[in-house]
Amino acid sequence: xxxxxxxxxxxxxxxxxxxxxxxxxxxxxxxxxxxxxxxxxxxxxxxxxxxxxxxxxxxxxxxxxxxxxxxxxxxxxxxxxxxxxxxxxxxxxxxxxxxxxxxxxxxxxxxxxxxxxxxxxxxxxxxxxxxxxxxxxxxxxxxxxxxxxxxxxxxxxxxxxxxxxxxxxxxxxxxxxxxxxxxxxxxxxxxxxxxxxxxxxxxxxxxxxxxxxxxxxxxxxxxxxxxxxxxxxxxxxxxxxxxxxxxxxxxxxxxxxxxxxxx
Ligand code: 13P
Numbered sequence: 001x002x003x004x005x006x007x008x009x010x011x012x013x014x015x016x017x018x019x020x021x022x023x024x025x026x027x028x029x030x031x032x033x034x035x036x037x038x039x040x041x042x043x044x045x046x047x048x049x050x051x052x053x054x055x056x057x058x059x060x061x062x063x064x065x066x067x068x069x070x071x072x073x074x075x076x077x078x079x080x081x082x083x084x085x086x087x088x089x090x091x092x093x094x095x096x097x098x099x100x101x102x103x104x105x106x107x108x109x110x111x112x113x114x115x116x117x118x119x120x121x122x123x124x125x126x127x128x129x130x131x132x133x134x135x136x137x138x139x140x141x142x143x144x145x146x147x148x149x150x151x152x153x154x155x156x157x158x159x160x161x162x163x164x165x166x167x168x169x170x171x172x173x174x175x176x177x178x179x180x181x182x183x184x185x186x187x188x189x190x191x192x193x194x195x196x197x198x199x200x201x202x203x204x205x206x207x208x209x210x211x212x213x214x215x216x217x218x219x220x221x222x223x224x225x226x227x228x229x230x231x232x233x234x235x236x237x238x239x240x241x242x243x244x245x246x247x248x249x250x251x252x253x254x255x256x257x258x259x260x261x262x263x
Pocket of ligand 1: 019103175179180181182183219220221222240241242243244
């Protein structure tokens with residue numbers, strides 16, 4: 001009879017991430033992180049802040065545990081002649097512990113390919129930065145019944161070469177492009193369906209057990225008025241919040257509403 005495995009896989013994590021995008025100077029960032037902690041009293045779910053590069057170090061210095069600070073992008077090279085780019089080791093030394101990769105704004109405005117994003121994922125893992133791989137379909141993909149194909153490609157290509165023992169270090173953020181910054185939140189039914197689809201792809205790559213432990217976040221016009229319903233939605237393990245994370249009060253409200261759904 002086969003012996004039961006004694007390897008303890010990590011439990012699924014519920015996480016709330018703020019993505020400030022290209023907002024907040026150091027001064028504004030420090031003001032924000034002074035206001036935020038008392039507003040989060042009673043919240044036990046991990047709060048991650050994805051801030052501009054310039055704010056990583058000062059915010060890290062100011063905010064103690066359990067806050068986790070990260071970046072919104074990085075280059076796949078370790079160093080070299082890549083003017084204007086930033087390396088994983090620089091983020092790490094500044095106090096960053098995670099990095100968003102493949103955000104649709106990077107794919108759309110900076111023409112980042114799945115292959116490039118994949119190289120960054122591998123580099124982040126090698127550098128002890130947790131990658132948050134962002135995926136999502138455009139409006140035309142959704143209308144043209146191409147959602148599954150797009151997400152499958154983004155996941156399969158983006159995670160190429162990620163070993164089974166590394167995969168749970170990664171997080172997936174599902175952000176339908178048509179719902180980003182538009183005020184159009186995807187319906188809970190659509191989110192549940194799409195998260196199930198994502199988990200199926202993870203399962204085909206890494207097995208059922210891993211897929212069930214994978215943290216899959218939702219992002220796209222999450223606000224205090226939609227957070228309760230969406231966080232109670234099957235398969236949603238937290239949010240990646242843009243606009244509503246810029247105001248500490250509304251971000252904290254989302255945290256409390258998410259906490260109720262994942263006590
Ligand atoms: P909004 O919350 O502004 O729609 O942005 C979502 C997003 O892109 C987070 O990464």
